[in-house]
Structure formats: structure tokens, C-alpha cells
Amino acid sequence: MVYLIVGLVSFIFILKHNFNDRDKLKNLENKILETNLQIKEQELQYLKKQIHPHFLFNTLNTIYAFALKKSDYTPEIILKLSNLLDYILYQVQKPKVLLTDEIEHIKEYIDLEKIRFEDRLKVTFKTNNIPETIEIAPMIFIPFIENAFKHGSIIEGYLLIDINLFLLEPNQIQFSIKNSYIENSEMNSDGIGLNNITKRLDLLYPNNYSLQKLTEKNTFIINLIINKSNTYE
Numbered sequence: 001m002v003y004l005i006v007g008l009v010s011f012i013f014i015l016k017h018n019f020n021d022r023d024k025l026k027n028l029e030n031k032i033l034e035t036n037l038q039i040k041e042q043e044l045q046y047l048k049k050q051i052h053p054h055f056l057f058n059t060l061n062t063i064y065a066f067a068l069k070k071s072d073y074t075p076e077i078i079l080k081l082s083n084l085l086d087y088i089l090y091q092v093q094k095p096k097v098l099l100t101d102e103i104e105h106i107k108e109y110i111d112l113e114k115i116r117f118e119d120r121l122k123v124t125f126k127t128n129n130i131p132e133t134i135e136i137a138p139m140i141f142i143p144f145i146e147n148a149f150k151h152g153s154i155i156e157g158y159l160l161i162d163i164n165l166f167l168l169e170p171n172q173i174q175f176s177i178k179n180s181y182i183e184n185s186e187m188n189s190d191g192i193g194l195n196n197i198t199k200r201l202d203l204l205y206p207n208n209y210s211l212q213k214l215t216e217k218n219t220f221i222i223n224l225i226i227n228k229s230n231t232y233e
Helices: 002-068 074-089 100-119 143-149 192-204
Strands: 122-125 158-167 173-178 209-213 219-227
Touching: 002 100, 002 122, 074 100, 100 122, 100 143, 100 158, 143 158, 143 173, 143 192, 143 219, 192 209
Parallel strands: 122 158
Antiparallel strands: 158 173, 173 219, 209 219
């Protein structure tokens, strides 16, 4: 009987000890998860801040150049830049924005570049009917577009850019951009902008996106597909 009692007490002690260990392990796991989320958020904010100055300086330089020429386009450029600045400095701080808003700001950015390049630019931007309920992380596509304008090559007098942004399924977004390209130009290597956007995609859509970069026939191509289900977003 004594052995039975001792065994029972020992069993209860071990069981209680195991439960305590499980609670401690669970608390530790929760703390690790919380810390990882904080690290992700801090890294996202850091990457966003790196995007802002580059984008802003490019547009300010455009205004400066047209102001020097006393161009009639200057007020229009300032108005479009004002809208873009609101998006870049304030809306981009949100975890998600409407995809339709992202598209409108892409159009404004393209309009600014049309003014800057004048007759040296041929650009198309196609999209399908996207519901105003679809959301996405802000500033996902504009860095790719900015990169095409900055590093694209003028061939036979024109910079050629073709942009497509389609909703394939309720949770799948397809983005592609092609621009004229001369081999051995800066487009051949990943700049800071493209590296940063890739890191953001890794954080926001881990294992839920595919990104391809390739060149063919004097053309640099980006193909991006985002699956919005089960994401950090």
C-alpha cells in the first residue's frame, strides 16, 4: 500500500510538473511569436522609409526642371505631386489600401513621367474591372514602375513601357511590366529599390507570391503574381 501511495504521489507530481512546463513553453512560444511580429513590423517600416526619399526626389527634380523652363505644365505637375505625396507620406503607413487607389496613383505617376519625357515616351497601362473591395499593401507596384522609367533605355528615340495589372481571381493579382532595355545597362542588376520591394514581398506575402525578372529582345520584364490568402497582411 505504501508503494502504491508513493507511486501515486510521484505520478501527480510529475503530471503537475509537465503541465507547468507546458504552460511555460506556451508562454515562451507566444513571446517569440510576438517578438517576430514586432521585428517584421519594424523591418517593414524601415523598408517603406527607404522608398520615400528616392520617389520624392525624382518628382521634385521634375518640378524644378519645368519651373526653370517656366513651363505651363508646372501647376499640373505640382497638383499631381501633391496627391502622390499624400499617398506616399500618409496612406503608405496603413497596412492595406484599396487596389483601385493604388491604380489611380500609378496613373498619376505615369502622367508625371509623360510630361517629363515629352515625345520620347510610349507607355501603356492596362487593367481590368477591379472591385473597390480588393485591398493590398501600399506601394507594391510603383517601385517597379519607377525602376522602369529610371533605368529603361531609349531605343530609336523612344522609351517603351508596357504595364498590366489584373485581378485573375478574388485573391490573386497579376502585375507585369516591360520596358525597352539595352544589355549591360543598370537594369541588368538589382538596384536598392527592387531589392527592397522583394524584401517587403517576403514579409507581407511569404510563400504567397511569385516574382520573375528576365530579359529578351531588348526588353526587361517583371512578372509578379500575389496570392492574397493567408498572408501577414
